[in-house]
Amino acid sequence: MDLLENIINDSIRFLSNRGYQEALSNAISNSEARFFNMLKRHGNIKELAKEVEETKKEVLSSIDYYIDKVVDSFKAANGVAHYAESGKDALEIIDKIIGDRKRILLSKSMTCEEIGLRKHLQQIGKDVWETDLGQLLIQLEGGKPMHATAPVIHMTLEQIIKLVRSKLGMDVREDESPQDIAGRLRVFLREKFIKSEVGISGANAVSADTGSVFLIENEGNIRLVTSLPPLHIVLAGIEKIVPTMMDALKLVMVQSSYAGLFPPSYINVVSGPSATGDIGHRKVYGAHGPREVHLILLNNGRKEANKNVFLREELRCVRCGNCQIFCPVWNHVANTWGGKVYGGPMGVIWTAITEGIEIGSEISQLCLGCKRCDLACPVEIPLSSIIHYLKTQFRK
Amino acid sequence: MKVKEIMRFMADMTLRTGFPVPVPRGFSYKWAESYGFNRKGEVMLYTGALYQLVPYIESLSAFLKSIERSDIGAFLALRTASHLPAGLLAGLLPEPDKKLVDFSNKTLKSIADLLIKNGVEFSYLYEDDIYSGVLLYDMGLVEEFGEHAKKVYSRLKGRGVKKVITVDPHTYSILAKTYPKFIDGFSLEVTSYMELIKKVTKKVTLNSLTIHDSCIYARELNIIDVPRKLLESAGYSIVEPRRNREYTFCCGGPVEMLSPSLASAIADDRMKELSEKSKNIVTMCPICFINFYRIKHRYKGVEIHDVSSLI
Numbered sequence: 001m002d003l004l005e006n007i008i009n010d011s012i013r014f015l016s017n018r019g020y021q022e023a024l025s026n027a028i029s030n031s032e033a034r035f036f037n038m039l040k041r042h043g044n045i046k047e048l049a050k051e052v053e054e055t056k057k058e059v060l061s062s063i064d065y066y067i068d069k070v071v072d073s074f075k076a077a078n079g080v081a082h083y084a085e086s087g088k089d090a091l092e093i094i095d096k097i098i099g100d101r102k103r104i105l106l107s108k109s110m111t112c113e114e115i116g117l118r119k120h121l122q123q124i125g126k127d128v129w130e131t132d133l134g135q136l137l138i139q140l141e142g143g144k145p146m147h148a149t150a151p152v153i154h155m156t157l158e159q160i161i162k163l164v165r166s167k168l169g170m171d172v173r174e175d176e177s178p179q180d181i182a183g184r185l186r187v188f189l190r191e192k193f194i195k196s197e198v199g200i201s202g203a204n205a206v207s208a209d210t211g212s213v214f215l216i217e218n219e220g221n222i223r224l225v226t227s228l229p230p231l232h233i234v235l236a237g238i239e240k241i242v243p244t245m246m247d248a249l250k251l252v253m254v255q256s257s258y259a260g261l262f263p264p265s266y267i268n269v270v271s272g273p274s275a276t277g278d279i280g281h282r283k284v285y286g287a288h289g290p291r292e293v294h295l296i297l298l299n300n301g302r303k304e305a306n307k308n309v310f311l312r313e314e315l316r317c318v319r320c321g322n323c324q325i326f327c328p329v330w331n332h333v334a335n336t337w338g339g340k341v342y343g344g345p346m347g348v349i350w351t352a353i354t355e356g357i358e359i360g361s362e363i364s365q366l367c368l369g370c371k372r373c374d375l376a377c378p379v380e381i382p383l384s385s386i387i388h389y390l391k392t393q394f395r396k
Numbered sequence: 397m398k399v400k401e402i403m404r405f406m407a408d409m410t411l412r413t414g415f416p417v418p419v420p421r422g423f424s425y426k427w428a429e430s431y432g433f434n435r436k437g438e439v440m441l442y443t444g445a446l447y448q449l450v451p452y453i454e455s456l457s458a459f460l461k462s463i464e465r466s467d468i469g470a471f472l473a474l475r476t477a478s479h480l481p482a483g484l485l486a487g488l489l490p491e492p493d494k495k496l497v498d499f500s501n502k503t504l505k506s507i508a509d510l511l512i513k514n515g516v517e518f519s520y521l522y523e524d525d526i527y528s529g530v531l532l533y534d535m536g537l538v539e540e541f542g543e544h545a546k547k548v549y550s551r552l553k554g555r556g557v558k559k560v561i562t563v564d565p566h567t568y569s570i571l572a573k574t575y576p577k578f579i580d581g582f583s584l585e586v587t588s589y590m591e592l593i594k595k596v597t598k599k600v601t602l603n604s605l606t607i608h609d610s611c612i613y614a615r616e617l618n619i620i621d622v623p624r625k626l627l628e629s630a631g632y633s634i635v636e637p638r639r640n641r642e643y644t645f646c647c648g649g650p651v652e653m654l655s656p657s658l659a660s661a662i663a664d665d666r667m668k669e670l671s672e673k674s675k676n677i678v679t680m681c682p683i684c685f686i687n688f689y690r691i692k693h694r695y696k697g698v699e700i701h702d703v704s705s706l707i
């Protein structure tokens with residue numbers, strides 16, 4: 001059976017799961033409403049989005065220059081910068097940095113998913129935990145995240161209770177509230193935070209002028225992952241680069257707005273390791289936060305895509321997931337319509353970028369061509385045209 | 397594999413017969429037999445046969461569903477079959493739903509009558525009213541599409557056409573937006589019949605209705621207010637569904653061939669929010685119509701109306 005047929009079969013299974021359908025449908029109508037409210041309340045976001053679109057285009061037109069600039073700035077901020085050609089290279093670099101350290105925490109990152117980081121670390125015997133609660137549930141389930149920012153958008157409370165019971169052996173009662181369960185998971189993870197040796201995060205944006213990594217979140221787990229362990233590793237696709245810190249701030253504002261999470265509870269900015277000069281006027285690293293910070297810039301198909309007139313447009317994606325919320329197909333099958341990691345409109349294209357055009361073109365066939373996704377995108381990516389281009393590559 | 401076979405079949409059929417699925421001879425202009433339109437002229441009604449094809453696409457997909465469970469050989473048989481004479485092939489498929497055939501004939505007649513009553517002078521293509529090829533383009537078969545589009549274009553030009561009147565969003569869009577990319581020196585003005593109607597001819601028969609914007613009209617052609625104004629001038633009060641105008645939600649039709657259950661789940665989403673507003677749902681595209689028609693029995697008292705039947 002070929003890939004497309006597999007996807008169709010998976011999607012039929014997903015379609016017939018009442019819980020999934022119910023959870024998705026509720027989440028989607030809430031998200032849509034939040035999106036329209038956001039546009040009403042923060043009219044200036046559209047202007048910011050336009051600026052983000054332009055700065056992203058600028059970076060993509062001189063990507064090598066900007067990669068060098070980030071590397072220099074990150075070094076200047078006393079961090080260690082790396083460049084990984086492929087997912088495999090990134091894993092090797094991470095293995096080397098981690099060495100014998102064992103206890104590792106992850107913050108939700110699609111780019112980490114893209115290179116299969118968690119599974120890899122587990123395979124080589126590390127003790128790895130996701131710290132974003134949604135992503136932790138995905139880890140327990142053994143599946144893949146179903147949305148760019150809301151990984152368990154497809155699970156009902158009932159399904160979550162079952163999962164936590166069976167996988168963590170917790171004695172969760174059927175009538176427990178989301179608040180109760182969050183409390184339990186918080187306690188479960190607390191101890192892991194204290195003992196952790198390595199924290200690995202993604203990035204929402206990396207500014208070239210200062211080498212600063214921007215990360216937004218609501219849970220507060222990213223704060224802890226990036227500050228409690230003595231070693232912090234950042235994995236970022238090269239498309240996350242923006243020219244300045246100000247551009248990065250604008251980008252995270254736009255991203256969180258279109259993801260329906262504006263204002264985000266936390267905006268984290270990391271520029272190099274934690275340091276103090278208070279003791280004897282000498283600079284010491286690792287005061288309260290990490291002593292060592294690494295940034296790995298990942299290519300994995302992005303530079304190649306940047307040369308393709310259609311695919312390059314997707315590289316300015318800020319991963320807000322709004323196109324998924326807008327898509328009728330995704331509304332029913334979530335990321336089962338997609339590649340190994342990415343799904344929905346953005347995901348078909350990201351699959352083509354990271355897994356190859358052949359695979360992307362096969363998946364693209366399920367697109368309705370209704371063009372609703374085009375309306376969703378803050379940075380005006382012509383999603384439906386790119387997907388149509390992928391369709392034209394199907395037989396080649 | 398299966399998908400590629402179906403695509404191949406439709407492309408071969410289109411190139412060979414002018415239509416993507418097997419159809420009986422003369423099916424596309426049967427509705428116009430009684431009219432005696434001019435066959436040449438600057439203003440031409442071109443239906444692109446989408447309304448007429450709907451019942452036959454329906455038969456083909458029923459056929460495909462029936463062989464879906466059988467082995468891949470059936471799909472290879474399909475490939476061989478695409479070389480048989482179209483008439484013979486049409487005989488192999490289940491009879492099209494008579495109600496659907498009636499629907500498309502009736503719709504095209506009421507469109508023609510509207511134009512006539514509004515004093516629009518136009519000619520009709522009859523046997524040259526072949527498919528626009530839009531499905532091939534949508535599936536990404538751009539080479540085959542380009543070849544077919546040239547054929548359609550030369551037939552139109554051969555009849556001295558300068559302006560084309562279309563009746564559905566897909567044909568309109570493919571002609572106005574895509575043909576120019578495939579045909580050097582493309583010079584046709586494209587319009588929708590709705591844009592030519594100045595006065596409506598029918599009286600209000602329903603209390604209220606809700607409108608299902610076609611994705612293509614709303615998002616590609618910006619035809620959003622035109623049908624509303626026509627319905628309002630006929631005296632209807634329109635209740636907008638939750639997702640309306642440029643944010644309209646797809647009927648699911650385009651994935652019917654690949655995944656009927658997905659298509660029907662999407663149609664259900666839309667039907668739910670439409671029928672919450674009114675039992676009378678207005679469509680303006682034959683694909684939307686058929687996709688709702690298929691699941692209509694699950695919604696008590698709901699009727700689907702093509703906009704032309706109300707104005």
Ligand code: SF4
Binds near residue numbers: 323376378379
């Ligand atoms: S393609 Fe646009 S809408 Fe979709 S996730 Fe990326 S930025 Fe958001």
